[in-house]
Amino acid sequence: MVAMTVNGAAVSVDADPETPLLYVLRNELELNGAKFGCGLGQCGACTVLVDGKAAVSCILPIAALEGRAVTTLEGLGTAEAPGPVQAAFIEEQAAQCGYCIPGMIMRTAGLLAETPEPNDEEIRAALQPNLCRCGTHMRILRAARRAAGRPSEEDNFAFVGSRPNEEGAPS
Amino acid sequence: MEESGSAIMNAAAEVRAILVQRAAERLGVETERLRVEDGVVVGGPEDIAYGALVDGETLHVRYEGRGRRADPASYQIMGTSFPRTDIPAKLTGAPAYVQDLRLPGMVHARVVRPPVYGARLAEFDRAAVEAMPGVTAVVRNGNYLAVVASGEYQAVEAKRAAEGAARWSGGITLPERSKIYDRLQASAAEETVIHGTDAGSGSPVKRLEVRYTRPFQMHSSIGPSCAVGLFEDGRLTIWTHTQGVYPDRKAIAELLSMEEGAVRLIHMPGAGCYGHNGADDAAADAALIATALPGQPVRVQWMREDEHLWEPYGSAMVVEANAGLSAEGKIVDWTYDVWSYPHSTRPGGAGNLIAGNLVADPFRLTPPTNIPQPAGGGDRNAVPPYDIPGARVTKHFVTDMTLRVSALRGLGAFMNVFSLESFVDELAEAAGADPVAFRLAMLDDPRASDVVTAAATDFGWDGWTAPMPGFGRGFAYARYKNLAAYCAVAIELQVTPETGEIRIHRAVSSVDSGQIVNPDGVRNQIEGGIVQSASWTLFEEVLYSSDRIESRDWSAYPILRFDAVPASVRVRPIDRPGEPFLGTGECAQGPTAAAIANALRNATGVRIRDLPYSPERLRAVLQDT
Numbered sequence: 066m067v068a069m070t071v072n073g074a075a076v077s078v079d080a081d082p083e084t085p086l087l088y089v090l091r092n093e094l095e096l097n098g099a100k101f102g103c104g105l106g107q108c109g110a111c112t113v114l115v116d117g118k119a120a121v122s123c124i125l126p127i128a129a130l131e132g133r134a135v136t137t138l139e140g141l142g143t144a145e146a147p148g149p150v151q152a153a154f155i156e157e158q159a160a161q162c163g164y165c166i167p168g169m170i171m172r173t174a175g176l177l178a179e180t181p182e183p184n185d186e187e188i189r190a191a192l193q194p195n196l197c198r199c200g201t202h203m204r205i206l207r208a209a210r211r212a213a214g215r216p217s218e219e220d221n222f223a224f225v226g227s228r229p230n231e232e233g234a235p236s
Numbered sequence: 237m238e239e240s241g242s243a244i245m246n247a248a249a250e251v252r253a254i255l256v257q258r259a260a261e262r263l264g265v266e267t268e269r270l271r272v273e274d275g276v277v278v279g280g281p282e283d284i285a286y287g288a289l290v291d292g293e294t295l296h297v298r299y300e301g302r303g304r305r306a307d308p309a310s311y312q313i314m315g316t317s318f319p320r321t322d323i324p325a326k327l328t329g330a331p332a333y334v335q336d337l338r339l340p341g342m343v344h345a346r347v348v349r350p351p352v353y354g355a356r357l358a359e360f361d362r363a364a365v366e367a368m369p370g371v372t373a374v375v376r377n378g379n380y381l382a383v384v385a386s387g388e389y390q391a392v393e394a395k396r397a398a399e400g401a402a403r404w405s406g407g408i409t410l411p412e413r414s415k416i417y418d419r420l421q422a423s424a425a426e427e428t429v430i431h432g433t434d435a436g437s438g439s440p441v442k443r444l445e446v447r448y449t450r451p452f453q454m455h456s457s458i459g460p461s462c463a464v465g466l467f468e469d470g471r472l473t474i475w476t477h478t479q480g481v482y483p484d485r486k487a488i489a490e491l492l493s494m495e496e497g498a499v500r501l502i503h504m505p506g507a508g509c510y511g512h513n514g515a516d517d518a519a520a521d522a523a524l525i526a527t528a529l530p531g532q533p534v535r536v537q538w539m540r541e542d543e544h545l546w547e548p549y550g551s552a553m554v555v556e557a558n559a560g561l562s563a564e565g566k567i568v569d570w571t572y573d574v575w576s577y578p579h580s581t582r583p584g585g586a587g588n589l590i591a592g593n594l595v596a597d598p599f600r601l602t603p604p605t606n607i608p609q610p611a612g613g614g615d616r617n618a619v620p621p622y623d624i625p626g627a628r629v630t631k632h633f634v635t636d637m638t639l640r641v642s643a644l645r646g647l648g649a650f651m652n653v654f655s656l657e658s659f660v661d662e663l664a665e666a667a668g669a670d671p672v673a674f675r676l677a678m679l680d681d682p683r684a685s686d687v688v689t690a691a692a693t694d695f696g697w698d699g700w701t702a703p704m705p706g707f708g709r710g711f712a713y714a715r716y717k718n719l720a721a722y723c724a725v726a727i728e729l730q731v732t733p734e735t736g737e738i739r740i741h742r743a744v745s746s747v748d749s750g751q752i753v754n755p756d757g758v759r760n761q762i763e764g765g766i767v768q769s770a771s772w773t774l775f776e777e778v779l780y781s782s783d784r785i786e787s788r789d790w791s792a793y794p795i796l797r798f799d800a801v802p803a804s805v806r807v808r809p810i811d812r813p814g815e816p817f818l819g820t821g822e823c824a825q826g827p828t829a830a831a832i833a834n835a836l837r838n839a840t841g842v843r844i845r846d847l848p849y850s851p852e853r854l855r856a857v858l859q860d861t
Binding site: 091095096101104105137142143151154162163190195196204219220 | 336505764789
């Protein structure tokens with residue numbers, strides 16, 4: 066039996082302690098936000114927050130979660146009252162099929178918890194573990210910027226490790 | 237949009253005309269006096285709402301073209317960017333995909349596939365798997381194997397155990413990857429000359445002869461395929477994200493020797509599929525397993541490797557092109573040959589399903605269709621959109637497909653536009669011409685010229701200079717299928733020779749897909765098409781050795797991640813009020829690939845004709861020069 070909190074509610078899970086958190090969230094708790102994408106920690110579709118930090122739930126055994134606080138997409142808000150990161154993604158219409166977006170939202174939420182005013186390089190680096198197949202990346206970056214409090218008309222997203230002498234270069 | 241959107245719009249106009257006619261009869265006035273505002277017929281002695289005109293009946297009539305579509309100038313909603321209604325639910329955790337479907341008493345299944353196409357299940361220790369916690373069934377039918385458990389992770393563990401408990405033998409030998417293009421060109425092919433123009437005047441003083449290649453590439457949906465099946469009272473229901481519920485039903489009914497009428501497929505969204513991926517096969521898995529467990533809902537979720545290894549890929553392709561330039565810098569002859577495996581093996585027959593090949597009495601693949609012009613399959617967009625004399629275009633259709641292939645977004649258009657628009661750039665350079673001006677001089681369709689000019693203008697093509705060494709610019713244009721949306725893409729990128737890394741600083745695009753319904757939807761599709769195509773172009777190739785496909789997960793099939801996302805993507809949709817919908821989803825991929833190729837040449841002086849432009853390939857090529 067593993068005791069943790071999920072979206073603020075105390076939860077006791079009676080399952081094989083090796084069971085990855087993702088399956089418990091989706092089946093025992095019937096939460097849809099975290100998605101199965103690879104089961105290998107390679108794509109980030111299953112991203113949740115554990116004690117406020119982004120983590121891939123598909124390879125995280127529940128044995129490691131005793132006494133810890135898990136936040137899923139559902140913990141951020143509802144369709145009627147979306148949380149600020151969700152609202153930013155909705156505002157930017159940052160979805161095509163939408164399957165990867167919960168993971169992108171959780172990754173952004175994790176970033177903002179640690180770094181309230183991230184620059185573009187920090188946003189790119191934070192989202193690096195997460196894959197999108199529809200090519201919605203520009204909107205995801207715009208949404209993350211908006212969630213960070215600086216919505217913008219022009220994209221112009223600095224690359225990670227941009228050398229200082231590139232800053233003036235048109236991009 | 238082209239088909240369903242147009243049909244709905246025409247049907248709506250028809251219904252409006254019928255209802256106005258009814259209102260006129262009821263009110264005893266001429267129809268000309270009446271008009272419609274927000275679903276209410278007004279202008280007569282009294283207003284009548286649509287609902288009151290069809291009280292208690294089903295309006296089921298044949299379309300006869302009675303109605304006239306509204307004047308585009310009167311549209312209230314079409315042409316404005318309105319938010320999608322599905323997004324808030326999807327972004328807050330509402331059930332939205334077939335993966336989210338939970339039925340009472342549902343059990344979880346996983347499939348256990350052979351290590352390579354054609355392998356046989358020689359031995360299997362069934363008892364060892366059946367004894368595992370939670371396992372409720374092991375389903376075997378010939379070489380078809382699946383495990384079922386009450387808990388989902390128990391099913392995953394049972395799959396892993398079953399893989400250890402199975403011994404497979406035989407299977408096909410896959411060709412050597414470096415030889416695949418020679419093999420494709422040497423295979424027996426159905427050859428069709430799909431385009432020919434009369435020779436013009438002028439004699440060539442320069443000749444270019446080139447060969448382009450594209451490897452097998454994946455759909456690789458971010459959500460592996462999934463389906464839920466329930467077999468009850470002799471009737472089978474499947475919840476599926478297939479793109480074609482009726483063809484898949486037909487194949488599944490054949491697989492199970494059931495009447496089609498006893499099989500029902502209910503569509504639910506899945507993760508983006510980009511064509512024929514594993515969805516149809518997962519539905520067949522659910523069918524096969526559910527019929528073995530009557531009364532129990534069965535959810536089949538493919539694991540990542542099931543999708544990567546078994547989905548039908550986009551075909552490997554080869555293009556050979558040859559053209560002459562006159563002393564005036566005009567193209568005077570043009571020969572273009574494209575070799576391709578099929579671009580559709582959709583169901584149809586049970587033999588087009590993985591399960592149909594694995595069961596004890598296997599089914600044969602339906603002979604693949606050689607999709608004809610003008611849309612074309614492997615030859616989609618192989619015909620140049622330019623006014624070129626002495627042109628001859630030949631398709632070489634090879635059905636001995638080696639790896640399992642089918643429809644991937646755009647079919648042959650991605651490779652043909654990459655090749656054709658690379659080649660046009662090579663010719664422009666040989667002619668000493670500006671690439672945009674060179675194209676404009678050969679385009680006689682004003683809508684084509686408009687997108688080319690718009691993209692060049694927005695990019696700042698004239699007067700552009702490299703801001704730093706290592707920068708380059710490239711341009712490309714295509715009209716998708718030569719009959720759908722017009723799209724031009726200009727790219728500014730930067731190459732780091734030491735790492736082989738390409739950074740796309742700017743992608744600037746213009747698109748004309750006819751009457752625009754939702755401009756933000758058009759932008760979303762083009763932005764996505766550009767980024768997805770950048771991934772195909774820069775990173776993607778299915779890896780395989782003689783005895784297996786090696787691209788079993790994202791580490792062995794890398795795609796674009798956030799470090800490679802362009803700094804900026806800008807899209808200008810050109811509205812054509814009253815013109816037919818042309819669709820937007822597949823027009824940007826080809827031009828993006830060619831614009832990257834042309835920008836790479838501009839940045840480095842190197843022309844690479846083989847996809848993908850992986851960092852490894854780029855480093856190797858740049859070190860050789």
